[in-house]
Amino acid sequence: MPRDPSKTRRKLIAAADALFYNQGIRAVGVDAIALNAGVTKRTLYYHFRTKDELIAAYLDGRDQPTLGRYQALIPEAKEPAALKVQRVFEHLSKSCQDRQWRGCSFLRAAAEFANLPGHPTRLIAARHKKRFESWLENILRADGIAGAPDLARQIMILFDGAVAQILIHRDPGYASSAAAAAASLISSKRQKRKSGRSAR
Amino acid sequence: MPRDPSKTRRKLIAAADALFYNQGIRAVGVDAIALNAGVTKRTLYYHFRTKDELIAAYLDGRDQPTLGRYQALIPEAKEPAALKVQRVFEHLSKSCQDRQWRGCSFLRAAAEFANLPGHPTRLIAARHKKRFESWLENILRADGIAGAPDLARQIMILFDGAVAQILIHRDPGYASSAAAAAASLISSKRQKRKSGRSAR
Numbered sequence: 001m002p003r004d005p006s007k008t009r010r011k012l013i014a015a016a017d018a019l020f021y022n023q024g025i026r027a028v029g030v031d032a033i034a035l036n037a038g039v040t041k042r043t044l045y046y047h048f049r050t051k052d053e054l055i056a057a058y059l060d061g062r063d064q065p066t067l068g069r070y071q072a073l074i075p076e077a078k079e080p081a082a083l084k085v086q087r088v089f090e091h092l093s094k095s096c097q098d099r100q101w102r103g104c105s106f107l108r109a110a111a112e113f114a115n116l117p118g119h120p121t122r123l124i125a126a127r128h129k130k131r132f133e134s135w136l137e138n139i140l141r142a143d144g145i146a147g148a149p150d151l152a153r154q155i156m157i158l159f160d161g162a163v164a165q166i167l168i169h170r171d172p173g174y175a176s177s178a179a180a181a182a183a184s185l186i187s188s189k190r191q192k193r194k195s196g197r198s199a200r
Numbered sequence: 201m202p203r204d205p206s207k208t209r210r211k212l213i214a215a216a217d218a219l220f221y222n223q224g225i226r227a228v229g230v231d232a233i234a235l236n237a238g239v240t241k242r243t244l245y246y247h248f249r250t251k252d253e254l255i256a257a258y259l260d261g262r263d264q265p266t267l268g269r270y271q272a273l274i275p276e277a278k279e280p281a282a283l284k285v286q287r288v289f290e291h292l293s294k295s296c297q298d299r300q301w302r303g304c305s306f307l308r309a310a311a312e313f314a315n316l317p318g319h320p321t322r323l324i325a326a327r328h329k330k331r332f333e334s335w336l337e338n339i340l341r342a343d344g345i346a347g348a349p350d351l352a353r354q355i356m357i358l359f360d361g362a363v364a365q366i367l368i369h370r371d372p373g374y375a376s377s378a379a380a381a382a383a384s385l386i387s388s389k390r391q392k393r394k395s396g397r398s399a400r
Contacts (some may be wrong), residue, residue, distance in 0.1 A: 007330040022315050026226040102314040110368045114302040115222050117370065129368050153365075154358075154381040157374060161361025165353075168254065168310045168329050173358060180353040181385055188384050 010046045011037045014070060016058040025055055025112050025121070055109075056120035062105050063128045067135060068128050074139070081143035084194045085136070086156060089179035092159070096166045096175065105165035107160060145189055155182050209247045211237045215260040221305050225255055225312050225321070235314065256311075256320035260307050263328045267335060274339070281343035282386045285336070285355060289379035292359070296366045303367035307360060332356060346387055355382050 015037035019028040030051050033045040047055040073091055074084045095101060102108070106125035113119040137152035145151060162178035165171070217236035219228040231253050232316040234244040248254040273291055274284045295301060302308070306325035337352035359365065362378035365371070 024226065024312050024314065026224065027312075103311060107364050107368065108311040108314060110306040110364075111303060112224050112227075114224065114308060114367060121369075125368050129365065139237045149201050150377065150380070152250035153374065153377040157358055157361035157378050157381065158354075159361070159366055160364040161359070164307050164360040164364055165329065165357055166312075167314060168307065168322075174353065177350065178357050180350070181381070183358065184388050185381055185384055187390060 005047070006027055008037075008039060008043065012039065012044055012054065013057050016054050017061065020055070020058050021102055022100070024111060025058075030054070051122055056124060058107060059109055059121050059124045063124065063131070066105075066128070067132055070132075071135065081140045081145055082183055084139050085186065086179055086181050087153075088136075089160065089162070089175050089182065092162060093165075093172045093175035093179075096163075096172050100112075104160065105164045107163065129156065129160075132159075140186075145186065147189055151185060151189055154185055158182050197198050205247070208237075208239060208243060212254065213249055213257050213261050216254050217261065218227075220255070220258050221302055222254050222300070225258075225309060230254070230287065252320055256324060259305060259321050259324045259328075263324065263331070266328070267332055267393075268356055271335065282342045282383055284339050285382050286379055286388065288336075288355075289362070289375050289382065292362060292366075293372045293375035293379075296363075296372050302361065302365045305362065317348075327351055328354065330357075340386075344387065348356065351385060351389055354385055366396055379388055 012033065015033045019033055030044055030193060031041060031085050034041045035056065037044070044054070048057065067136075070088055070091060073087050106121075106128045110125045113121050116122065125182035133156045136147050136155050140148035140151055158178040158181050162174045165174040212233065215233045215300060216228075219233055219236060228242055233254065234241045243307055244254070248257065269289055270291060270381070306321075306328045309321035309324045314322050316322065333352050333356045336355050337348050340348035358378040358381050362374045365374040377391050
């Protein structure tokens with residue numbers, strides 16, 4: 001039994017994170033994870049009854065940090081939503097140029113387990129994306145933009161679409177294209193609101 | 201040796217297609233594919249030297265049929281590009297409600313092999329997406345829309361983003377959101393052109 005169980009658990013999740021994110025979930029066996037964590041397979045199974053439990057802990061462990069990285073960029077300041085949304089895409093454009101970047105872990109997990117709607121990764125991925133979308137919605141709402149829920153959805157679609165295209169083409173230019181599209185959509189909403197007002 | 205080698209080859213690709221698309225590429229072994237094609241593993245390896253060769257044949261076999269399904273919906277008629285693009289998203293909205301739908305095979309393959317930039321699936325996926333994007337560009341160009349290459353990229357991003365969100369949430373509503381965003385982007389381009397003209 002390890003002396004500090006919570007430390008061992010963290011080491012296992014860190015090893016799983018490095019391997020799953022880089023190579024994919026199904027491509028990596030528990031043996032490799034135990035080896036990289038420096039523990040026996042028996043110890044791994046003491047902390048996680050099944051590989052699925054470890055997969056869930058891996059993905060769940062990315063939920064808040066991933067959203068948090070974006071939230072940290074964008075303080076609650078009274079800035080236009082359009083500017084905040086641009087920063088989201090700028091961050092994507094920068095981070096996707098990291099040599100370790102392999103796209104979105106949640107989208108990739110949903111893709112790997114596309115045929116298993118009840119798999120824990122599916123629930124965690126869906127929850128994460130909804131949280132991201134709600135956060136975008138709050139940014140738009142704080143700036144008084146009408147139709148914030150619809151627009152947040154569209155920006156979420158642009159964001160994941162850019163991630164998908166960059167993963168496929170290894171071209172960060174898709175982040176700028178998505179940013180330009182988001183800017184245009186936000187500006188159209190503003191235009192509509194203005195013309196709506198003047199028509200009254 | 202099979203009596204008709206090309207027929208056996210087609211049977212193997214069909215078996216691979218059914219299994220890879222449903223379960224994922226790494227989740228399926230060659231044994232299962234040989235079994236489903238009704239041939240021995242030896243026969244499988246007579247037609248495909250490696251699993252990677254079979255994977256490439258599977259994905260390549262989806263390239264033209266996938267694009268072709270969209271092309272068939274949209275004849276070369278003199279219709280507004282906006283209407284044609286709406287049909288693309290309507291088709292996505294319909295097809296994603298099929299019980300067998302598991303998202304985009306090209307995106308899922310790129311996600312599974314995210315760490316292997318030289319893997320054959322990566323090249324085939326990139327080529328397929330570029331062909332799809334070029335086809336969208338031609339639709340926009342045929343309608344005299346300025347900035348067709350940029351707009352085609354943005355519509356491509358919306359399309360794959362919608363596919364990703366639907367895969368994650370199992371909610372076809374994302375196809376309608378993406379369609380509305382595409383319509384707004386096309387209309388903004390038209391507006392700009394008009395105001396550009398009147399300013400001259």
